[in-house]
Amino acid sequence: MRDCCGLLTLKNEPVPLKGITVQVKVQGFVADVCSTLSYENSESSPVEAVFVFPMEEDSSVYDFHAEIGGVKIQAEIREKQEARDTYDDALSSGQQAFLLEESDESRDVFRLSVGSLPAGQKASVCLSYVTELAVEADGALRYCLPAVLNPRYTPAGSESLTAPVSGASGGPVPYSLSFSAHLASPSGVAQVKSNCDLTPLEYLGDDKTQAQVSLSPGHMFDRDVELLVYYSHPHQPTAILEGGLASATPGSLMGDPLVMLSLYPEFPAAASTPQSSCGEFIFLVDRSGSMDCPMSSEKADPKRIQSARDTLLLLLKSLPLGCFFNIYGFGSHFEAFFPESVAYTQQTMDDALGKVKGMGADFGGTEILEPLKDIYSKACRPGHPRQLFVFTDGEVGNTKYVINEVKKHAGTHRCFTFGIGEGASTALIKGMARAGSGHPEFITGQDRMQPKVMQSLRFALQPAVSNIVLDWDVPAGLEVVPVSETPKVLFRGHRSILYAQLKGKFDESALGRASLQYSLGDEPHKTEISFKLQPDKHTGLTTHRLAARTLIRSLEEGGSVEGEGGDKVKERVVKISTEARVISTHTAFVAVNKDLNQAVQGPLIHRNIRPQMRMRSSKMLMQSCMMQSCSIPKIRVRGGGFGAPANFQPKAMRLGGASAAMPPMVMQQRCAQMSYCAVNKCDETGPELEKEDPVLTLISLQRADGSWELNESLVSVFEKTEQEAISKMPAEVSDRAVWATVLALLWLHGFRADLKEEWEFLAKKALSWVKAQAGASLKSCLEAGNSLLGSKVEPQTLSL
Structure with missing residues (x-):
């Protein structure tokens, strides 16, 4: 059978999505995005296309319309059930209709239904949204066009947000993506980077305050499209005043500036340097089966669990003496390294590192709620503020319950989150960090996780x-x-x-x-x-839409997920949402072609968008299918037309695929028919082994107090022999560990300064130790060390 993906006909032919156009306008710290999907139904019967897609959690969807046969159909925003009923009624009477709704469970998952597209008919659907841009550790603004929607693991007895789609495989996608970005900042656009090939950056004036860039042709839709925008003065405070909407009621959110x-x-x-050794650091690490996947579709990329292990190594070495720590692994069940958090010593660090090396992606599903409850059930240590670091690929279905649990305990800890790999839930990662007064980070593709984790560790060590x-x-x-x-x-x-x-x-x-x-x-x-x-005349209503979304989110997160004060909250959310034309959990966009003179004829066939897949191994397939039921999408055929589902139940959809706001998705399925490794011929032997990272080797050899021992493993990092190192040691140095530690510091500063963000903390710990031990011999150690290594590190570089 030929490989197909996208919308499939009864003859296994891909229809109807033909192309996607995405235009992004970045103004300061905000992006305004317009996405257009073009469809063509080449079947002999009318089609209803339904698909689920990811979107950044902070996005504020404010416009939705369609065009069929030259007629523009503008959507209205209504209370969600009312919108569903309107869509249902339209299809039942043979009319063309469109429905866009946000998931009830997670703010970063949307469903688009395109109903009653007649045989031979072309249509386009246009979606517009605004979003705040995240700031990276190096000051870049990050815009992400998600291409990946991971299936969300949901505990037994709950409905799944996303689920496996059968019959799809990793063939080429049958539609195109056109992507362009216009960038503007009063401080000037310095440069743009991306994980995808871009056209050269084109400035639109000599002052470089405006520029444009496009995605190069031939993008394979196998990853998120990520833009990193660098401004000349990124940390300059700004204020934008936006006038109200003239037609809105004065005194309302939309009517006032x-x-x-x-x-x-x-x-x-x-005050910004690490202050003390106090603190309780708890690392909660995803060990579900999906963590065995590569960071992206690139064959050479490391697996997610390997990146997590490397990062834990760095974190354990960077912790200050005198703190407390513990490590949890979670999946369908969870395990803690220690019954209670333990004091950070050489012995406990060695014990933890031994267990980290054995961590695999072998814990089944992704149930994060129970380990969180276990962590919160243990009393905090006086004088040691709790800092929670969560590492996950974000494949969780009960997102709101997890966020609510973090929020209930926000007064006793800070929560720092890390979304690993493409498709991590932005609602989960950002929501947990926001609820726990922490900071979220996303690590995709060939990103090194370490510098982002170190930034969060700096935040955690900052004074309150x-x-x-x-x-x-x-x-x-x-x-x-x-x-x-x-x-x-x-x-x-x-x-x-x-x-x-x-x-x-x-x-x-x-x-x-x-x-x-x-x-x-x-x-x-x-x-x-x-x-x-x-008022700024160039912002439109961007600020109002983002403010409305912020207010809606605070209202939705204000009560418990069990529905305390639910009716009043819902009433106010619906009011703000409809006035601002900003979608919410309680509202949806619906559009009906009322100009259609006659009903669409023929049986209406329900079609799911099926994605290009990144598969899992057959072993994981068996494990996953035991944990979570697998079902095949049902084709629904009705005469004349039929109603939409009464509720947004993704289990009945089994969807993945191209989104209204982004390129087609790469669904990472649990219940797949083939493995990623089988496709890439690496299942048995693994990818070609690379030479071990010398920085990680050096880090792994450091002791808890910050020192190193002089041995063959250490000097091999410097490409020297142990005898060479001993022969160059100054005569007045009696402690070989002092000499070894000086050499390690000189090597890091002299040859790995580009990775300083990663080893800065452990180097400070080493420097503190060596100052206390070396005494008058420190100067001669530096001179001899530079001579041995061929480096030229000045004493002031080491703050000496």
Whole structure:
């Protein structure tokens, strides 16, 4: 049988998706995205196409329309069940209809239904959304066009958000992607990077404040499209004032002007360095079967579990003496390395490292809720603030329950999350970090996980910020009503985006001022910005839509997932959503072609979008099918038309595929027919082994107190023999560990300075140890070490 994917006909031919066009406008820290999907039904019967797609959790969908036969059909936003009933009624009467809805379980999964597309008919569906851009460790703004939707593991007895699709395999996709981006920043666009091939960056003026770039032809749709945008002055505070909608009610969110603040608190250098050895660090690591997959579709990419092991090695070596730690592995069940968190010593570190080396992706499903409850059931240690680090590929179905559990215990810990591999749930990763006042990171493709984890460790080791207050100074007669909550936690260099509504009359030539005040220890600090009270004419309603989404999210997360105050919350969410035309959990977009003069004739066939797949091994197939039921999508045939499902039940859909906002998805299925490794001929032998990373080798040899022993394993990293190293050791040095530690520091600074973000903490620990031990011999050690290694590291480089 020939390989096919996408929408399949009864003859196994791919229809109807023909092409996707994506246009992105990046203005400062916000992206406005318009995606158009083109369809053509070449069957002899009308078709209903239904498919699920991923979208960034922070996205605010504000427009949805379709065109059929030159007629534009504008969608209306309605309460979700009402929208479903409208869609159902339209199909039942033979009309053409479209339905776009957000999942009830996770904000980053959407479903699009294209109903009653007549035989031979062409149609296009256009979706627009705005989203805040995440800031990377190096200051880049990250925009991601998701191409991957992982099936979400759901505990027994619950409905699955995504599920396996049978009959698809890894052939080429039968449709095209056109992707272009327009970039604008007053501070200037410095450069753009991507994991995909791009056309050269084209500046639209000499000041380099605007530029454009496109995706090169031939993109294979096998990964997320990721743009990293670098501005000339990325950490400069900004304020954008946006006028209200003239047709909206004065005093409403949409009717009044809104201001968006982007603030970067800068801590004094002395306060931003790691302060002490206090802290309880708990590492929660996904060991489900999906962690055995590569980081991306690239054959040479390491497996996710291997990246997690390497990162745990670095974290354990970087912890300060005197802290406490523990490591949990979770899947269908969970295990802790120690019954309680243990003091960080040489012995406990060695015990933990031995167990880390044996960690595999062999725990079945992805049930994260139970280990979280176990962690929270244990009392915190006085004087040692708890820091939770979560590593997962994010294939979880009960997202809201997990986030709610973190939120209930936010007062006792901070939660830092890491989405590993393409398709990790942005709703889970961002939601847990937000609920736990931490920081989220995403690691895909050939990204090194270590620098991103080290940034979060820096955040965790920063001193606690207290007394956080946001003050406004505006002219008399003007009232500032906050839309977003004042931050509960601040990190050095971490951006905070805040929204506020301006009520009353004001002079547009006047100035407003916002200041974020906070305390570090006993020292007060302040970040402030002044702005003109003159609306920006180039933003449209971007700020209002993002503010509406922020308000909706805070309302939805305000109560428990069991529905406390649910009716009142839902009523207010629906009101804000419909007024702002921003989709929510409780609303959906529906469009009906009311200009159609006659009903669509013939039996209507239900079609699921089927994706190009990245398969799993047959062993994993057997394990997964025992954990989670596998079913084949049903083809529903009805005369004239038929209704949509009464509820959004992805189990009945078994969907994956091209999205309204992104290229076709690569569904990473549990119950697949072939394995990724079988396709790539690497199942038995594994990928070609690369030479072991010398930095990780050096890190693995460091002792808990920061020192190294002088032995053959260490000097082999320097490409020397043990005898060579001993012969060059200064005569006045009596402790060989001092000499070994100096050599390790010189090698890191002299030959691996490009990876300083990864080894900075363990080097500081080593330097502290060697200063206490070396005494007067330190100078001669540096000179002899540089001579042996061929390096030229100056004493000031080591802060000596």
